[in-house]
Amino acid sequence: MADIKPNVQVDYTDHATVVTFVDRKILEEQDIRGLQESLNSVLDQMDDIRLVLDFRNVEFLSSAVLGLLIRLSKRVHERNGKLTLCSISPKIYEVFKITQLTKVFEISDDVENALADLA
């Protein structure tokens, strides 16, 4: 397990990397830039990308975070990797539904299911 300041915790399993957002609220420009850098550095360390993003702590986010996720998803797919989001609260899931990003992202109920999907 490794903490990448300021925003994410990274756990490595046998067949995937799990990135957990630590902050309850992801909003400000510097938060998002920091998050982007953290996620890019995680991707740079992976040969075969199997990535789970765990939203269990996230209670609030802005549309800028959705943009970050889209950019991340493009990078993952460019490298023929797989990305799954999980543990999204009902309020945050509603944001994904309104924007129809439920069509873009694989979303699992929890980390266990996400890892099973990527196995």
Next chain:
Amino acid sequence: MAPKTPASCSIVLESKPSALDGICQQILTDLKAFSFSEDDVFGVHLAFEEAFLNAVKHGNKMDPTKTVKVDYTIDRGKVEIAITDEGEGFDPSAIPDPRVGDNLYRPDGRGLLLIGAYMDVMEYNDSENRVFMAKYSPKPENN
């Protein structure tokens, strides 16, 4: 018990993202005092932050010498918020629907969609540098 008189505020803030924190907390506190539901508080919170950040980024183009004006009134079952920037305005109808076709994969352009989804009213003034938004609880019929 809800306050007997509406909560209202008019304030001019620096045009930077972090300037929204204080006023946002004030709005959330007032919403809770008037017993808005958690879902309503979440929706107004999201809409306010998106609209404020739009004013800072797209209205004032991140110019720190400019300002953003926030006016709000919160009463039993009603919240009205206006956000005015010093920009030249923009045509909201020119923003492509982020849910359609390849727009789904664009990283930007979802703020207005979210404001419209969570608020019952979203209107721009003629010069399009002021957005007025309102939410009613319960929602009025035919709205």
